[in-house]
Amino acid sequence: MHDSLGRHILVELFGCSPSMLNDVIRLEKSMVDAAKKAHATVINSTFHHFSPYGVSGVVVIQESHLAVHAWPEYQYAAVDIFTCGTEVDPWVAYDFLKEALQAAHGSCMELKRGQKAMLERIDIEYLSADRKESALQNQPQFKRNVWFTDKDENIALSLRHSGQLLYDEQSPYQRVRVLESYAYGKTLLIDDMVMCTEKDEFVYHEMIVHVPMFIHGKVQRALVIGGGDGGTVRELFRHKGIEDVVMVEIDKKVVEASKLHLPQLSCEFDNPKLELRIEDGISFMANCADASFDLIIIDGSDPEGPAKGLFSPDFYQDCYRVLKQGGVLNLQSEGPLFNTSAFIDLNKCTEAIFGAASTRCYLAYISTYPTGMWSFITAQKETELNYANFDISEAAIFSQQQHLQYYSPEMHFAAYALPPFVRDMIRTK
Numbered sequence: 506m507h508d509s510l511g512r513h514i515l516v517e518l519f520g521c522s523p524s525m526l527n528d529v530i531r532l533e534k535s536m537v538d539a540a541k542k543a544h545a546t547v548i549n550s551t552f553h554h555f556s557p558y559g560v561s562g563v564v565v566i567q568e569s570h571l572a573v574h575a576w577p578e579y580q581y582a583a584v585d586i587f588t589c590g591t592e593v594d595p596w597v598a599y600d601f602l603k604e605a606l607q608a609a610h611g612s613c614m615e616l617k618r619g620q621k622a623m624l625e626r627i628d629i630e631y632l633s634a635d636r637k638e639s640a641l642q643n644q645p646q647f648k649r650n651v652w653f654t655d656k657d658e659n660i661a662l663s664l665r666h667s668g669q670l671l672y673d674e675q676s677p678y679q680r681v682r683v684l685e686s687y688a689y690g691k692t693l694l695i696d697d698m699v700m701c702t703e704k705d706e707f708v709y710h711e712m713i714v715h716v717p718m719f720i721h722g723k724v725q726r727a728l729v730i731g732g733g734d735g736g737t738v739r740e741l742f743r744h745k746g747i748e749d750v751v752m753v754e755i756d757k758k759v760v761e762a763s764k765l766h767l768p769q770l771s772c773e774f775d776n777p778k779l780e781l782r783i784e785d786g787i788s789f790m791a792n793c794a795d796a797s798f799d800l801i802i803i804d805g806s807d808p809e810g811p812a813k814g815l816f817s818p819d820f821y822q823d824c825y826r827v828l829k830q831g832g833v834l835n836l837q838s839e840g841p842l843f844n845t846s847a848f849i850d851l852n853k854c855t856e857a858i859f860g861a862a863s864t865r866c867y868l869a870y871i872s873t874y875p876t877g878m879w880s881f882i883t884a885q886k887e888t889e890l891n892y893a894n895f896d897i898s899e900a901a902i903f904s905q906q907q908h909l910q911y912y913s914p915e916m917h918f919a920a921y922a923l924p925p926f927v928r929d930m931i932r933t934k
C-alpha cells in the first residue's frame with residue numbers, strides 16, 4: 506500500500522547519444538515504449554523537433570505522464586516520469602530510457618506526490634455516477650502527436666505526421682527523408698526543410714514551369730538544375746514541343762526517395778527525351794557550352810548545404826551565357842517573408858546580370874513552405890521581358906486539357922501582381 510497518490514521521478518541523463526536526442530521519431534518511440542514497459546496505458550504523445558537541434562515531448566498515460574526535453578548539443582536529457590497507482594513502476598521506465606538513450610550515467614530524485622497523510626478523501630460518487638456510461642464508451646485510445654517543424658529562428662511551419670519515416674538516408678550532402686503527414690500526404694524533406702508534399706506540390710511545379718514556357722512560347726531544349734523529385738520535368742513533358750530536357754541533380758538519394766515513394770512526381774524519369782545527370786549543377790553550368798538552352802529552371806533547395814551555390818552571382822552569370830538569345834531563366838527565389846535576404850539578393854543579382862527591364866518576380870501560394878508566400882524570378886536574355894505577352898488561348902486550352910490545378914492564363918497574369926510591400930523590397934526600377 507503506497508503512502509502517496511503518485512510517484513514522480515526527476516531524471517537527469519548525461520552522456521546520451523546526440524543523434525538519438527535529436528531524432529524526434531526515435532525519441533518518441535523510446536518514451537512510448539518506456540511507458541508500456543512500465544505497464545502504463547498510453548493515451549497520447551506529442552513530440553516536437555526544434556531546428557537545428559532539440560526535442561521536447563510528452564507521453565500522456567492513464568496513470569499521468571512521461572516528459573522529456575533533450576539537448577543533443579550537451580548530450581543531456583531532462584526526463585520526468587510521473588505515475589500513480591500501484592500497477593505502474595516508474596523505475597522500470599527509467600531503466601528502459603537510460604539504455605534507449607544510451608546514457609553514460611543518470612541521476613534521479615523520487616518525490617512522493619499527494620502524500621495521503623496530507624489529504625482527506627471526500628465522497629464523490631455523485632460526480633461519477635452520470636459518467637459511468639460515457640466512460641465505458643470512451644475507452645482511452647493511443648493517439649500519437651508527432652510533429653515535423655520547418656523553421657528559422659522566428660518562423661515555423663509544422664506538420665503532424667504518422668511518426669514513421671518511409672525513407673531516411675544521409676547522403677554525402679544532406680539528409681533525405683520522406684514522411685507521411687496527415688494533412689498533406691507524403692512529404693519530402695531535405696535536412697529540416699519541406700521540399701514538397703503530395704497534396705500541394707502542383708502549385709510549385711506548375712508555376713515554376715508553365716509561366717516561363719508560355720512566356721518563351723517555343724522551348725525545345727530545357728535545362729533543370731536540381732528538381733530531384735521529378736515534379737519539374739513532369740510538368741515540362743506536358744508540352745509537346747519539348748525536344749529534350751537535361752536535368753542535373755547533385756544527390757541521387759533525392760531521386761531514389763522520389764522513385765520509391767512519390768510516383769506522382771517521378772513518373773517522367775524514364776522519358777527518352779530526358780537526360781538525367783547526377784552531378785553538381787554549379788560545375789555543370791560552368792562547363793556548359795554558350796547559348797545551348799531555350800529555358801533554364803533552377804529548382805533548388807533553400808540556401809543551405811549543396812544548394813548554397815545556386816544563390817551566387819557567378820552561377821547566374823553562367824546561366825546567362827548558357828541561354829540562347831531570347832532564352833528564359835526561371836528560378837525559385839524563396840519566401841519574401843521567410844528568407845527575405847535571399848529573396849532580395851536574388852532579385853538584385855538577376856537584375857544586375859539580365860537587366861532590370863528583362864527581369865520580373867512573381868508569387869504563388871504554397872501552403873507547406875514557411876509563410877505560404879513563395880516567389881520565383883523570370884529573366885529573359887537580351888530581350889525586354891513582357892510577361893503578359895503570351896498565347897492566352899493556347900495557355901487556357903493547355904491548362905484545361907492537362908487538368909492543371911493552379912496554372913491558368915489568369916493565374917499567370919495575377920502572379921506578377923506584387924503587393925506593394927513585396928514590390929518595395931526589390932524596387933530598383
Ligand code: SPD
Pocket residue numbers: 698699700701709732733734735736737804805806807837874875
Ligand atoms: N523551402 C522550400 C524551397 C524548396 C524549393 N525547391 C523545392 C523542390 C521541389 N521540386
